[in-house]
Amino acid sequence: MEIVLAFIGSICPGIIYNVEKRNLIWVGFCGMLGWITYRTFNEVTKSLVLASFLGAVVVGIYSESVARLLKAPATIFSVPGIIPLVPGIAAYNTIQHIAENELYEAASKGIETMSGAGAIAFGILLASAVFRLFKKLKKRKPNPN
Amino acid sequence: MNGMKTNQVIEVALKAGEILLTGGAEIYRVEDTVTRICKCYNVEAECFVLPTGIFITVIDNDGNPVSIVRRIRKRTVNLEQVEKINSFSRSLQGSPLSYREAMMKLNNIIGLKGYSYALKFFVAGINPFAYALLYRGTAGEACVSFLIGIVIYAIKEKITRTGVFEFFEYFISGLTAGFLSILTIKLFPFMDLYRIIIASIIILLPGLAITNAMKDALYGDIVSSMFRITEAFFVAAAVGVGVAIALSVGLRWI
Numbered sequence: 001m002e003i004v005l006a007f008i009g010s011i012c013p014g015i016i017y018n019v020e021k022r023n024l025i026w027v028g029f030c031g032m033l034g035w036i037t038y039r040t041f042n043e044v045t046k047s048l049v050l051a052s053f054l055g056a057v058v059v060g061i062y063s064e065s066v067a068r069l070l071k072a073p074a075t076i077f078s079v080p081g082i083i084p085l086v087p088g089i090a091a092y093n094t095i096q097h098i099a100e101n102e103l104y105e106a107a108s109k110g111i112e113t114m115s116g117a118g119a120i121a122f123g124i125l126l127a128s129a130v131f132r133l134f135k136k137l138k139k140r141k142p143n144p145n
Numbered sequence: 146m147n148g149m150k151t152n153q154v155i156e157v158a159l160k161a162g163e164i165l166l167t168g169g170a171e172i173y174r175v176e177d178t179v180t181r182i183c184k185c186y187n188v189e190a191e192c193f194v195l196p197t198g199i200f201i202t203v204i205d206n207d208g209n210p211v212s213i214v215r216r217i218r219k220r221t222v223n224l225e226q227v228e229k230i231n232s233f234s235r236s237l238q239g240s241p242l243s244y245r246e247a248m249m250k251l252n253n254i255i256g257l258k259g260y261s262y263a264l265k266f267f268v269a270g271i272n273p274f275a276y277a278l279l280y281r282g283t284a285g286e287a288c289v290s291f292l293i294g295i296v297i298y299a300i301k302e303k304i305t306r307t308g309v310f311e312f313f314e315y316f317i318s319g320l321t322a323g324f325l326s327i328l329t330i331k332l333f334p335f336m337d338l339y340r341i342i343i344a345s346i347i348i349l350l351p352g353l354a355i356t357n358a359m360k361d362a363l364y365g366d367i368v369s370s371m372f373r374i375t376e377a378f379f380v381a382a383a384v385g386v387g388v389a390i391a392l393s394v395g396l397r398w399i
Contacts, residue, residue: 005279012272013348017169018225018259073231075171075360076224079353086350088343089280095385096339099392117355125359132363 006035006084014080023076026066030081034059038085048087048112053119055085060127078124087116149186151205153244155213158182158190160251161230162199166217168226171357173364175199178234185237196220196372222353229254262302269298269348277344286336290344293325297345315349315383322346323391342388349384351377 010031014024038055045051063077090113097106149157162179175194179201183190193200202212233250242250260268273294277287297318304314326341358373 005275008275012268015260015268017222020225072228079356083352092339092343095389099389121355121359
Protein backbone atom coordinates (compact mmCIF):
# COMPACT_ATOMS: atom_id res chain seq x y z
CA MET A 1 0.00 0.00 0.00
CA GLU A 2 2.72 2.46 1.00
CA ILE A 3 4.64 1.51 -2.10
CA VAL A 4 1.71 2.47 -4.29
CA LEU A 5 1.38 5.74 -2.39
CA ALA A 6 5.06 6.53 -2.86
CA PHE A 7 4.59 5.79 -6.56
CA ILE A 8 1.70 8.28 -6.74
CA GLY A 9 3.58 10.68 -4.51
CA SER A 10 6.37 11.09 -7.01
CA ILE A 11 4.24 11.03 -10.15
CA CYS A 12 2.23 14.01 -8.85
CA PRO A 13 5.23 16.35 -8.49
CA GLY A 14 6.28 15.01 -11.88
CA ILE A 15 3.07 16.29 -13.41
CA ILE A 16 3.35 19.62 -11.61
CA TYR A 17 6.91 19.98 -12.97
CA ASN A 18 5.69 19.05 -16.49
CA VAL A 19 7.56 15.78 -16.95
CA GLU A 20 6.55 14.20 -20.22
CA LYS A 21 3.90 11.49 -20.26
CA ARG A 22 6.10 8.68 -21.49
CA ASN A 23 8.63 9.33 -18.71
CA LEU A 24 6.10 9.61 -15.91
CA ILE A 25 6.00 5.91 -15.15
CA TRP A 26 9.77 5.84 -14.70
CA VAL A 27 9.50 8.82 -12.38
CA GLY A 28 7.02 6.85 -10.32
CA PHE A 29 9.34 3.85 -10.03
CA CYS A 30 12.12 6.20 -9.00
CA GLY A 31 10.17 7.50 -6.03
CA MET A 32 9.00 4.00 -5.22
CA LEU A 33 12.50 2.51 -5.06
CA GLY A 34 13.76 5.42 -3.01
CA TRP A 35 10.92 5.03 -0.55
CA ILE A 36 11.39 1.24 -0.23
CA THR A 37 15.08 1.73 0.59
CA TYR A 38 14.30 4.54 3.00
CA ARG A 39 11.63 2.56 4.83
CA THR A 40 13.68 -0.60 5.09
CA PHE A 41 16.74 1.10 6.50
CA ASN A 42 14.65 3.30 8.75
CA GLU A 43 13.15 0.17 10.30
CA VAL A 44 16.50 -1.58 10.63
CA THR A 45 18.76 1.24 11.80
CA LYS A 46 16.22 3.70 13.28
CA SER A 47 18.34 6.46 11.80
CA LEU A 48 16.60 9.07 9.68
CA VAL A 49 19.84 10.43 8.27
CA LEU A 50 21.30 7.11 7.18
CA ALA A 51 17.99 5.99 5.69
CA SER A 52 17.56 9.26 3.76
CA PHE A 53 21.11 9.02 2.51
CA LEU A 54 20.71 5.47 1.21
CA GLY A 55 17.31 6.30 -0.26
CA ALA A 56 18.82 9.23 -2.11
CA VAL A 57 21.71 7.08 -3.35
CA VAL A 58 19.21 4.64 -4.81
CA VAL A 59 17.23 7.47 -6.39
CA GLY A 60 20.45 8.90 -7.81
CA ILE A 61 21.71 5.61 -9.26
CA TYR A 62 18.30 4.79 -10.65
CA SER A 63 17.81 8.16 -12.33
CA GLU A 64 21.30 8.25 -13.83
CA SER A 65 20.90 4.78 -15.31
CA VAL A 66 17.39 5.35 -16.62
CA ALA A 67 18.56 8.67 -18.04
CA ARG A 68 21.24 6.82 -20.03
CA LEU A 69 18.70 4.27 -21.28
CA LEU A 70 16.01 6.75 -22.28
CA LYS A 71 18.45 9.47 -23.39
CA ALA A 72 16.88 12.08 -21.14
CA PRO A 73 18.39 14.32 -18.45
CA ALA A 74 18.74 12.62 -15.07
CA THR A 75 17.17 15.59 -13.31
CA ILE A 76 13.68 14.80 -14.55
CA PHE A 77 13.75 11.54 -12.60
CA SER A 78 15.66 12.55 -9.51
CA VAL A 79 13.78 15.76 -8.69
CA PRO A 80 10.33 14.20 -8.28
CA GLY A 81 11.98 11.01 -6.98
CA ILE A 82 13.42 12.56 -3.82
CA ILE A 83 10.15 14.20 -2.80
CA PRO A 84 8.96 11.17 -0.75
CA LEU A 85 12.27 11.21 1.17
CA VAL A 86 11.98 14.83 2.29
CA PRO A 87 12.12 15.03 6.11
CA GLY A 88 8.68 16.58 6.38
CA ILE A 89 7.83 15.46 9.89
CA ALA A 90 11.09 16.72 11.36
CA ALA A 91 10.67 20.03 9.54
CA TYR A 92 7.16 20.39 10.86
CA ASN A 93 8.26 19.60 14.41
CA THR A 94 10.92 22.29 14.20
CA ILE A 95 8.37 24.87 13.16
CA GLN A 96 5.93 23.76 15.82
CA HIS A 97 8.53 24.04 18.58
CA ILE A 98 9.49 27.49 17.37
CA ALA A 99 5.86 28.55 17.35
CA GLU A 100 5.46 27.27 20.91
CA ASN A 101 8.67 29.05 21.95
CA GLU A 102 10.51 25.84 22.93
CA LEU A 103 13.80 26.73 21.37
CA TYR A 104 15.92 23.83 22.65
CA GLU A 105 13.60 21.26 21.12
CA ALA A 106 13.39 23.39 18.00
CA ALA A 107 17.18 23.38 17.68
CA SER A 108 17.43 19.63 18.04
CA LYS A 109 14.63 19.00 15.54
CA GLY A 110 16.08 21.63 13.26
CA ILE A 111 19.40 19.83 13.17
CA GLU A 112 17.60 16.60 12.42
CA THR A 113 15.84 18.28 9.50
CA MET A 114 19.04 19.82 8.16
CA SER A 115 20.92 16.54 8.38
CA GLY A 116 18.07 14.75 6.62
CA ALA A 117 18.10 17.28 3.79
CA GLY A 118 21.90 17.21 3.66
CA ALA A 119 21.90 13.42 3.53
CA ILE A 120 19.53 13.47 0.56
CA ALA A 121 21.68 16.03 -1.19
CA PHE A 122 24.90 14.08 -0.66
CA GLY A 123 23.24 10.83 -1.67
CA ILE A 124 22.33 12.37 -5.02
CA LEU A 125 25.81 13.89 -5.26
CA LEU A 126 27.54 10.58 -4.62
CA ALA A 127 25.48 8.73 -7.21
CA SER A 128 26.12 11.27 -9.95
CA ALA A 129 29.80 11.52 -9.00
CA VAL A 130 30.22 7.77 -9.47
CA PHE A 131 28.45 7.89 -12.81
CA ARG A 132 30.59 10.77 -13.92
CA LEU A 133 33.71 8.83 -12.98
CA PHE A 134 32.54 5.88 -15.10
CA LYS A 135 31.87 8.19 -18.01
CA LYS A 136 35.37 9.62 -17.81
CA LEU A 137 36.98 6.20 -17.60
CA LYS A 138 34.93 5.03 -20.57
CA LYS A 139 36.01 8.02 -22.62
CA ARG A 140 39.65 7.36 -21.89
CA LYS A 141 39.59 3.73 -22.96
CA PRO A 142 39.08 3.97 -26.77
CA ASN A 143 42.29 5.95 -27.33
CA PRO A 144 44.99 4.66 -25.03
CA ASN A 145 47.66 6.91 -26.54
CA MET B 146 28.85 25.61 -42.95
CA ASN B 147 25.32 25.70 -44.30
CA GLY B 148 24.70 29.38 -44.71
CA MET B 149 24.10 30.29 -41.11
CA LYS B 150 25.68 33.56 -40.02
CA THR B 151 27.65 33.71 -36.80
CA ASN B 152 25.17 35.94 -35.04
CA GLN B 153 22.33 33.65 -36.05
CA VAL B 154 24.19 30.72 -34.54
CA ILE B 155 24.58 32.64 -31.30
CA GLU B 156 20.91 33.52 -31.36
CA VAL B 157 19.89 29.87 -31.67
CA ALA B 158 22.34 28.75 -29.00
CA LEU B 159 21.33 31.55 -26.65
CA LYS B 160 17.66 30.80 -27.02
CA ALA B 161 18.22 27.13 -26.28
CA GLY B 162 20.29 28.05 -23.25
CA GLU B 163 17.65 30.45 -22.02
CA ILE B 164 14.92 27.82 -22.24
CA LEU B 165 17.11 25.36 -20.36
CA LEU B 166 17.96 27.79 -17.59
CA THR B 167 14.40 29.01 -17.06
CA GLY B 168 13.19 25.41 -17.18
CA GLY B 169 15.43 24.45 -14.28
CA ALA B 170 18.43 22.72 -15.86
CA GLU B 171 21.84 22.47 -14.20
CA ILE B 172 24.52 25.01 -15.14
CA TYR B 173 26.87 22.54 -16.81
CA ARG B 174 24.02 21.34 -19.01
CA VAL B 175 23.33 24.86 -20.22
CA GLU B 176 27.00 25.61 -20.91
CA ASP B 177 27.48 22.27 -22.59
CA THR B 178 24.41 22.66 -24.80
CA VAL B 179 25.33 26.17 -25.89
CA THR B 180 28.90 25.24 -26.87
CA ARG B 181 27.68 22.06 -28.54
CA ILE B 182 25.12 23.88 -30.67
CA CYS B 183 27.77 26.40 -31.71
CA LYS B 184 30.17 23.59 -32.54
CA CYS B 185 27.54 21.98 -34.79
CA TYR B 186 27.79 25.09 -36.98
CA ASN B 187 31.59 25.20 -36.74
CA VAL B 188 31.62 28.17 -34.40
CA GLU B 189 33.96 28.09 -31.41
CA ALA B 190 32.15 29.56 -28.45
CA GLU B 191 33.08 30.37 -24.90
CA CYS B 192 30.10 30.33 -22.62
CA PHE B 193 29.65 31.33 -19.02
CA VAL B 194 26.39 30.76 -17.25
CA LEU B 195 25.10 31.99 -13.92
CA PRO B 196 21.64 31.24 -12.60
CA THR B 197 20.74 34.85 -13.37
CA GLY B 198 22.35 35.26 -16.77
CA ILE B 199 24.05 33.74 -19.81
CA PHE B 200 27.24 35.16 -21.36
CA ILE B 201 28.43 33.94 -24.75
CA THR B 202 31.45 35.09 -26.73
CA VAL B 203 32.43 33.76 -30.15
CA ILE B 204 34.97 34.78 -32.76
CA ASP B 205 33.27 35.46 -36.08
CA ASN B 206 34.70 34.81 -39.55
CA ASP B 207 36.54 38.14 -39.66
CA GLY B 208 38.23 37.43 -36.35
CA ASN B 209 36.18 39.89 -34.34
CA PRO B 210 34.80 38.76 -31.02
CA VAL B 211 31.00 38.81 -30.78
CA SER B 212 29.52 38.72 -27.32
CA ILE B 213 25.98 38.52 -26.03
CA VAL B 214 24.71 38.74 -22.48
CA ARG B 215 21.22 37.62 -21.62
CA ARG B 216 19.77 38.38 -18.21
CA ILE B 217 17.47 35.67 -16.84
CA ARG B 218 14.84 36.97 -14.49
CA LYS B 219 12.26 34.25 -14.41
CA ARG B 220 13.09 30.79 -13.15
CA THR B 221 10.37 28.17 -13.14
CA VAL B 222 10.41 24.42 -13.22
CA ASN B 223 9.51 22.90 -16.54
CA LEU B 224 11.30 19.62 -16.98
CA GLU B 225 9.54 18.88 -20.25
CA GLN B 226 11.27 21.82 -21.93
CA VAL B 227 14.62 20.76 -20.51
CA GLU B 228 14.20 17.34 -22.03
CA LYS B 229 13.00 18.70 -25.36
CA ILE B 230 16.02 21.01 -25.67
CA ASN B 231 18.24 18.11 -24.73
CA SER B 232 16.97 16.04 -27.64
CA PHE B 233 16.99 19.12 -29.88
CA SER B 234 20.72 19.60 -29.35
CA ARG B 235 21.26 15.87 -29.77
CA SER B 236 19.47 15.96 -33.13
CA LEU B 237 21.54 18.93 -34.30
CA GLN B 238 24.73 16.88 -34.05
CA GLY B 239 23.74 14.60 -36.92
CA SER B 240 22.14 17.17 -39.21
CA PRO B 241 22.43 20.92 -38.55
CA LEU B 242 19.16 22.68 -39.30
CA SER B 243 18.82 26.00 -41.07
CA TYR B 244 18.29 29.14 -39.01
CA ARG B 245 14.59 29.33 -39.75
CA GLU B 246 13.95 25.68 -38.92
CA ALA B 247 15.95 25.82 -35.72
CA MET B 248 14.18 28.94 -34.51
CA MET B 249 10.82 27.42 -35.35
CA LYS B 250 11.64 24.32 -33.35
CA LEU B 251 12.76 26.39 -30.38
CA ASN B 252 9.63 28.51 -30.49
CA ASN B 253 7.57 25.34 -30.54
CA ILE B 254 9.36 24.19 -27.41
CA ILE B 255 8.69 27.52 -25.71
CA GLY B 256 5.04 27.21 -26.68
CA LEU B 257 4.66 23.83 -24.99
CA LYS B 258 2.04 24.25 -22.34
CA GLY B 259 2.64 20.99 -20.50
CA TYR B 260 -0.29 19.51 -18.70
CA SER B 261 -3.62 21.30 -18.55
CA TYR B 262 -4.50 23.38 -15.51
CA ALA B 263 -7.45 21.17 -14.67
CA LEU B 264 -5.15 18.16 -14.40
CA LYS B 265 -2.60 20.09 -12.39
CA PHE B 266 -5.21 21.25 -9.93
CA PHE B 267 -6.41 17.70 -9.52
CA VAL B 268 -2.86 16.45 -9.07
CA ALA B 269 -2.11 19.22 -6.58
CA GLY B 270 -4.89 17.68 -4.53
CA ILE B 271 -3.99 14.04 -5.09
CA ASN B 272 -0.42 14.64 -3.99
CA PRO B 273 -1.24 15.72 -0.40
CA PHE B 274 -3.87 13.00 -0.35
CA ALA B 275 -1.20 10.38 -1.03
CA TYR B 276 1.25 11.85 1.46
CA ALA B 277 -1.34 12.08 4.22
CA LEU B 278 -1.91 8.35 3.79
CA LEU B 279 1.82 7.70 3.48
CA TYR B 280 2.34 9.31 6.88
CA ARG B 281 -0.29 6.87 8.18
CA GLY B 282 -3.13 9.33 8.33
CA THR B 283 -6.81 8.46 8.17
CA ALA B 284 -9.02 8.77 5.11
CA GLY B 285 -10.61 11.89 6.57
CA GLU B 286 -7.26 13.61 6.95
CA ALA B 287 -6.37 12.64 3.43
CA CYS B 288 -9.57 14.20 2.09
CA VAL B 289 -8.96 17.43 3.97
CA SER B 290 -5.40 17.55 2.65
CA PHE B 291 -6.80 17.06 -0.85
CA LEU B 292 -8.89 20.22 -0.52
CA ILE B 293 -6.13 22.24 1.13
CA GLY B 294 -3.68 21.15 -1.57
CA ILE B 295 -5.98 22.47 -4.29
CA VAL B 296 -6.54 25.77 -2.49
CA ILE B 297 -2.79 26.27 -1.98
CA TYR B 298 -2.02 25.50 -5.59
CA ALA B 299 -4.69 27.95 -6.77
CA ILE B 300 -3.33 30.71 -4.54
CA LYS B 301 0.26 30.01 -5.53
CA GLU B 302 -0.53 30.10 -9.25
CA LYS B 303 -2.45 33.32 -8.81
CA ILE B 304 0.46 35.01 -7.01
CA THR B 305 3.02 33.67 -9.47
CA ARG B 306 1.08 35.18 -12.34
CA THR B 307 0.76 38.54 -10.64
CA GLY B 308 4.53 38.32 -10.34
CA VAL B 309 5.36 39.84 -6.97
CA PHE B 310 8.39 39.15 -4.80
CA GLU B 311 9.64 35.63 -5.45
CA PHE B 312 9.46 34.10 -1.99
CA PHE B 313 6.20 35.80 -1.08
CA GLU B 314 4.12 33.08 -2.72
CA TYR B 315 5.76 30.44 -0.54
CA PHE B 316 5.12 32.47 2.57
CA ILE B 317 1.45 32.94 1.71
CA SER B 318 1.09 29.27 0.79
CA GLY B 319 2.57 28.20 4.12
CA LEU B 320 0.34 30.65 5.96
CA THR B 321 -2.75 29.37 4.16
CA ALA B 322 -1.84 25.76 4.84
CA GLY B 323 -1.38 26.52 8.51
CA PHE B 324 -4.63 28.41 8.97
CA LEU B 325 -6.74 25.98 6.97
CA SER B 326 -5.32 23.02 8.90
CA ILE B 327 -6.00 24.69 12.25
CA LEU B 328 -9.51 25.48 11.10
CA THR B 329 -9.95 21.82 10.23
CA ILE B 330 -8.88 20.48 13.59
CA LYS B 331 -11.11 23.00 15.33
CA LEU B 332 -14.02 21.64 13.33
CA PHE B 333 -12.97 17.97 13.59
CA PRO B 334 -10.92 17.63 16.80
CA PHE B 335 -10.13 13.96 16.17
CA MET B 336 -7.82 14.79 13.26
CA ASP B 337 -4.08 15.23 13.51
CA LEU B 338 -2.76 18.67 12.72
CA TYR B 339 0.74 17.74 11.69
CA ARG B 340 -0.16 15.23 8.99
CA ILE B 341 -2.47 17.65 7.25
CA ILE B 342 0.09 20.44 7.27
CA ILE B 343 3.03 18.32 6.12
CA ALA B 344 1.03 16.64 3.40
CA SER B 345 -0.17 19.95 2.00
CA ILE B 346 3.16 21.79 2.05
CA ILE B 347 5.30 18.97 0.69
CA ILE B 348 4.85 20.17 -2.87
CA LEU B 349 6.27 23.56 -1.92
CA LEU B 350 9.59 22.18 -0.71
CA PRO B 351 12.62 23.05 -2.84
CA GLY B 352 13.55 19.66 -4.26
CA LEU B 353 14.85 20.99 -7.56
CA ALA B 354 16.99 23.66 -5.93
CA ILE B 355 18.73 21.12 -3.66
CA THR B 356 19.31 18.61 -6.45
CA ASN B 357 20.69 21.26 -8.76
CA ALA B 358 22.86 22.74 -6.02
CA MET B 359 24.58 19.39 -5.59
CA LYS B 360 25.01 18.75 -9.30
CA ASP B 361 26.41 22.25 -9.82
CA ALA B 362 28.88 21.71 -6.99
CA LEU B 363 29.92 18.43 -8.57
CA TYR B 364 30.77 20.15 -11.83
CA GLY B 365 32.66 22.94 -10.10
CA ASP B 366 30.03 25.66 -10.52
CA ILE B 367 30.31 26.70 -6.91
CA VAL B 368 28.74 30.12 -7.45
CA SER B 369 25.56 28.60 -8.81
CA SER B 370 25.65 25.93 -6.16
CA MET B 371 25.67 28.56 -3.42
CA PHE B 372 22.89 30.37 -5.20
CA ARG B 373 20.74 27.26 -5.31
CA ILE B 374 21.39 26.36 -1.70
CA THR B 375 20.45 29.87 -0.62
CA GLU B 376 17.36 29.69 -2.79
CA ALA B 377 16.37 26.39 -1.20
CA PHE B 378 16.96 27.84 2.23
CA PHE B 379 14.87 30.94 1.52
CA VAL B 380 12.00 28.90 0.12
CA ALA B 381 12.03 26.52 3.08
CA ALA B 382 12.27 29.44 5.49
CA ALA B 383 9.41 31.28 3.77
CA VAL B 384 7.13 28.25 4.01
CA GLY B 385 8.26 27.62 7.57
CA VAL B 386 7.64 31.17 8.73
CA GLY B 387 4.20 31.10 7.15
CA VAL B 388 3.28 27.90 8.94
CA ALA B 389 4.84 29.11 12.20
CA ILE B 390 2.83 32.32 12.20
CA ALA B 391 -0.35 30.43 11.48
CA LEU B 392 0.40 27.99 14.28
CA SER B 393 1.31 30.49 16.93
CA VAL B 394 -1.63 32.75 16.14
CA GLY B 395 -4.07 29.95 15.50
CA LEU B 396 -3.32 27.72 18.48
CA ARG B 397 -3.46 30.57 20.95
CA TRP B 398 -6.31 32.78 19.89
CA ILE B 399 -8.70 30.77 17.80
